[in-house]
Amino acid sequence: MAETVKYCCDLDISVVSANFEKRGWSPVGSDEDWNVYWASVLTIRNIFNPENGYKLRERQIINHFPTYQELTRKDYIVKNINRYREELDKQGSPLAEKDNMGKYIHLDFIPLTFALPNDYNAFAEVFKKNPTSTWIMKPCGKSQGIGIFLINKLSQLKKWSGPLQNSAQNPITATYVVSRYIDNPLLIGGKKFDLRLYILVLSFKPLKVYLYKLGFCRFCQLKYTCNMSDLANMFVHLTNVSIQRQGDEYNSVHGGKWTIQNLRLYLEGTQGKEVADKLFSDIKSLIIHSLKATAPVMIRDKHCFECYGYDIIISDDLKPWLIEVNASPSLLTTTDNDRVLKHELVDDIFKVMCPGNTVPNVETDRTPDENNIGNFELIADELESIDSEQCSKNSVHGGKWTIQNLRLYLEGTQGKEVADKLFSDIKSLIIHSLKATAPVMIRDKHCFECYGYDIIITDD
Amino acid sequence: MVCANGSSFEDYKQKLQNAIYQYLLKHPDIREPVKQEKEPLDFVQKAQTNWERRIFKSLNNMCNDLGIALSRKRPVSEQKELEAKWTELGTEDMDLSRFRPVYSPRDFLEVLMSVRNPNLSQVSIGVDHCLQPSKLSCMFPVLESYQAPLAREYSKQGCPQNLRAEMWALILGVETTDASRLQFEHLKASVFLHDLIVDKLIFKDINLTASNDDQYFVFEDLLYQILLVFSRDTAVLDHFEYSSANPPKAHLRGGRNNEDTLVIYPPNGVIPFHGFSMFVCPLCYIYEDPVTLYMVFRELYTLYFYLLHTVSSHPQGILSLCLLFETLLHELDPHLTYHMASKEIQPLKVVIKWLMRAFSGYLSADQILLLWDRILAYNSLEILAGVGARMDKIISF
Numbered sequence: 141m142a143e144t145v146k147y148c149c150d151l152d153i154s155v156v157s158a159n160f161e162k163r164g165w166s167p168v169g170s171d172e173d174w175n176v177y178w179a180s181v182l183t184i185r186n187i188f189n190p191e192n193g194y195k196l197r198e199r200q201i202i203n204h205f206p207t208y209q210e211l212t213r214k215d216y217i218v219k220n221i222n223r224y225r226e227e228l229d230k231q232g233s234p235l236a237e238k239d240n241m242g243k244y245i246h247l248d249f250i251p252l253t254f255a256l257p258n259d260y261n262a263f264a265e266v267f268k269k270n271p272t273s274t275w276i277m278k279p280c281g282k283s284q285g286i287g288i289f290l291i292n293k294l295s296q297l298k299k300w301s302g303p304l305q306n307s308a309q310n311p312i313t314a315t316y317v318v319s320r321y322i323d324n325p326l327l328i329g330g331k332k333f334d335l336r337l338y339i340l341v342l343s344f345k346p347l348k349v350y351l352y353k354l355g356f357c358r359f360c361q362l363k364y365t366c367n368m369s370d371l372a373n374m375f376v377h378l379t380n381v382s383i384q385r386q387g388d389e390y391n392s393v394h395g396g397k398w399t400i401q402n403l404r405l406y407l408e409g410t411q412g413k414e415v416a417d418k419l420f421s422d423i424k425s426l427i428i429h430s431l432k433a434t435a436p437v438m439i440r441d442k443h444c445f446e447c448y449g450y451d452i453i454i455s456d457d458l459k460p461w462l463i464e465v466n467a468s469p470s471l472l473t474t475t476d477n478d479r480v481l482k483h484e485l486v487d488d489i490f491k492v493m494c495p496g497n498t499v500p501n502v503e504t505d506r507t508p509d510e511n512n513i514g515n516f517e518l519i520a521d522e523l524e525s526i527d528s529e530q531c532s533k534n535s536v537h538g539g540k541w542t543i544q545n546l547r548l549y550l551e552g553t554q555g556k557e558v559a560d561k562l563f564s565d566i567k568s569l570i571i572h573s574l575k576a577t578a579p580v581m582i583r584d585k586h587c588f589e590c591y592g593y594d595i596i597i598t599d600d
Numbered sequence: 601m602v603c604a605n606g607s608s609f610e611d612y613k614q615k616l617q618n619a620i621y622q623y624l625l626k627h628p629d630i631r632e633p634v635k636q637e638k639e640p641l642d643f644v645q646k647a648q649t650n651w652e653r654r655i656f657k658s659l660n661n662m663c664n665d666l667g668i669a670l671s672r673k674r675p676v677s678e679q680k681e682l683e684a685k686w687t688e689l690g691t692e693d694m695d696l697s698r699f700r701p702v703y704s705p706r707d708f709l710e711v712l713m714s715v716r717n718p719n720l721s722q723v724s725i726g727v728d729h730c731l732q733p734s735k736l737s738c739m740f741p742v743l744e745s746y747q748a749p750l751a752r753e754y755s756k757q758g759c760p761q762n763l764r765a766e767m768w769a770l771i772l773g774v775e776t777t778d779a780s781r782l783q784f785e786h787l788k789a790s791v792f793l794h795d796l797i798v799d800k801l802i803f804k805d806i807n808l809t810a811s812n813d814d815q816y817f818v819f820e821d822l823l824y825q826i827l828l829v830f831s832r833d834t835a836v837l838d839h840f841e842y843s844s845a846n847p848p849k850a851h852l853r854g855g856r857n858n859e860d861t862l863v864i865y866p867p868n869g870v871i872p873f874h875g876f877s878m879f880v881c882p883l884c885y886i887y888e889d890p891v892t893l894y895m896v897f898r899e900l901y902t903l904y905f906y907l908l909h910t911v912s913s914h915p916q917g918i919l920s921l922c923l924l925f926e927t928l929l930h931e932l933d934p935h936l937t938y939h940m941a942s943k944e945i946q947p948l949k950v951v952i953k954w955l956m957r958a959f960s961g962y963l964s965a966d967q968i969l970l971l972w973d974r975i976l977a978y979n980s981l982e983i984l985a986g987v988g989a990r991m992d993k994i995i996s997f
């Protein structure tokens with residue numbers, strides 16, 4: 141009989157513990173010999189604190205990466221993405237291509253952001269150049285919309301940052317980021333919404349990530365306006381459920397949540413299939429870039445996996461913008477649909493992590509059967525070898541670029557049809573070349589051979 | 601006809617052909633030399649008349665109980681306010697607690713059950729259980745050819761979502777022109793001018809259904825616009841020419857018992873039932889522009905949906921559909937029928953609300969659209985009975 145998985149869960153999340161029980165796993169304490177640990181971020185810090193000398197064994201997996209904050213802290217992710225762009229730029233990667241305004245064509249997926257107080261001067265300069273723009277102030281370490289406000293005058297910031305100047309007597313701990321406010325969000329029914337998508341990362345380097353198909357849109361309950369007088373009305377501007385729940389118009393039956401499937405149906409119906417396809421493929425590439433941007437500073441640890449919640453806003457030109465990434469996305473359930481979705485999410489996470497409901501082992505690669513990963517879809521699966529080759533050349537790329545990146549680039553710049561056609565042409569080219577030589581080939585059942593094809597693509 | 605160039609002459613020709621085709625669909629008896637009775641069966645006509653009286657009476661009773669007039673002119677300030685709020689009517693503060701839907705599918709079922717000996721033929725259709733859209737490639741030429749009958753033929757396979765808007769408009773002969781926009785504006789103006797009790801019923805219905813529906817709540821404000829405008833549209837009355845129903849009539853103020861002062865109320869002759877808004881909801885997934893959305897909805901209503909809440913012997917009418925449903929259910933699943941009969945459960949009690957709303961709200965939006973594709977394609981509501989008869993599959997939803 142298969143061995144029972146032993147789990148530990150130090151957060152009281154019913155969706156998670158219910159799933160472990162349903163799987164017939166047995167609960168153990170954190171100091172016992174667990175196989176799966178659903179831990180709070182505090183526990184993670186302890187476990188991975190080198191002073192504690194804690195060593196994870198091969199049959200143990202845990203639900204966070206120790207350096208998850210590189211992706212989820214509002215200031216760190218910006219720093220990482222900026223560095224990623226600069227590096228691609230230095231390498232002369234076509235991904236770092238800029239338009240004639242000096243904007244990145246493929247990497248401009250996060251609103252311009254400054255960390256305060258450090259980047260105050262740089263921010264003030266940009267602000268003065270765009271005196272009519274609106275900005276959003278967010279505390280770096282908080283969530284659920286707490287402490288967020290909009291500004292459209294520098295003086296509003298000066299007033300707020302008053303104590304900052306006197307930091308000698310009055311040391312401040314809270315740091316903020318200030319981001320360009322997306323003031324032209326795509327509206328449906330006149331209301332602003334954002335997307336909440338879930339991804340499951342098994343490894344940053346090489347990148348292996350699954351996207352959950354059942355995300356949802358979170359709607360504001362009031363009509364969107366960008367009137368100055370409504371800047372302080374959070375029921376218009378912030379899509380967090382924790383904020384919207386406090387409003388009078390909040391509907392507890394649907395909770396302002398609309399499925400991604402419905403969004404897609406609506407976009408296909410009203411804007412056409414190409415537009416919808418492009419949006420969703422842009423979202424995928426946004427996710428992949430954000431992960432690649434943080435990969436270099438992420439500690440590699442085979443015991444870790446993590447489910448992140450992505451907040452994405454779509455602007456009215458149907459461009460997705462990354463707003464933030466959450467390491468512990470809320471697994472509380474507000475509506476019936478929510479309950480179903482979050483139960484399925486947790487269940488599907490462990491379909492991937494513990495295929496066949498067996499004890500995990502980080503030393504053996506057990507990629508789950510593609511047909512048995514619930515609603516997850518593998519969106520990036522880099523090969524270790526290519527990756528280490530790139531590393532061994534001391535982060536110099538050696539002029540090599542993966543076919544996957546070529547495809548990503550072509551899909552992004554020329555469209556999916558073009559890329560599909562190219563790759564199918566390549567296949568048929570290979571097949572024809574083989575057929576052409578087949579008549580003169582000696583048939584011998586004992587032989588096999590691996591050929592390397594060199595192919596050049598002309599500009600058509 | 602004078603045309604600027606040859607190709608547009610072809611266009612006009614095609615448009616004309618489409619228009620004739622659409623007219624024939626609405627008036628199938630046009631070739632008959634003698635005009636038929638509206639409702640050939642006496643006892644059905646009687647039931648319909650009784651039913652009409654009953655709902656109108658209950659509307660009047662509601663007015664009396666609440667002390668509200670059927671219609672009142674809005675003061676100018678209120679007109680302005682409504683106009684300003686037109687695109688966000690959802691935020692309108694209105695006490696609707698005392699309003700009730702005039703009738704529900706359950707009330708309507710009672711009436712249907714009391715109609716005896718309908719003497720209808722039985723029709724059997726194949727039900728497509730797995731609703732799947734067809735391949736894109738074959739649809740584009742259809743749209744290019746601009747031929748309504750061809751579009752209809754292709755919709756039998758189910759339309760791809762991205763072409764549905766055009767396919768339906770083509771099949772229904774809806775074209776959004778400056779004239780239709782102007783007409784929409786006129787109707788809006790008449791909404792601003794008068795406050796009808798029907799407006800409250802519309803708000804109430806949307807509040808009870810779409811506002812709480814996780815598929816449709818985002819379209820709430822659009823629904824108010826469409827249904828308010830619909831209530832003022834006298835063009836809807838045209839369907840009474842071929843429907844066995846009669847529009848409700850009310851006396852103008854002060855003109856009691858005088859035939860001359862009778863006017864149709866509400867102006868479109870339709871008193872909404874509980875769930876009426878669900879006819880509009882799925883359309884919000886394909887039409888963004890309120891005017892086009894409205895025109896398509898009006899066409900769908902006057903071609904098909906009116907049949908779902910009118911007592912008539914029409915082969916597509918709700919009576920026939922109920923009968924067809926029971927026959928099909930018995931054929932497909934004699935066990936279930938037997939089981940229900942032994943427990944004195946009436947399948948129709950469950951199914952009637954599905955049928956009356958053409959399943960809207962009871963299946964996911966994409967499935968509804970695929971289902972309605974077939975209604976348009978076959979120019980028939982019979983598929984509703986067929987889907988209803990697969991209730992064991994649907995109940996698990």
Ligand SMILES: Nc1ncnc2c1ncn2[C@@H]1O[C@H](COP(=O)(O)OP(=O)(O)O)[C@@H](O)[C@H]1O
Nearest residue numbers: 251282283284285286319320321322378379464
């Ligand atoms: N740059 C922006 N433009 C427009 N809306 C934004 C922007 N940043 C945040 N928001 C809105 O504020 C909400 C909260 O911001 P977020 O960065 O997710 O902080 P929190 O961690 O508090 O959830 C988002 O869900 C979004 O609705």
Ligand SMILES: [Mg+2]
Nearest residue numbers: 284285451464
């Ligand atoms: Mg957030």
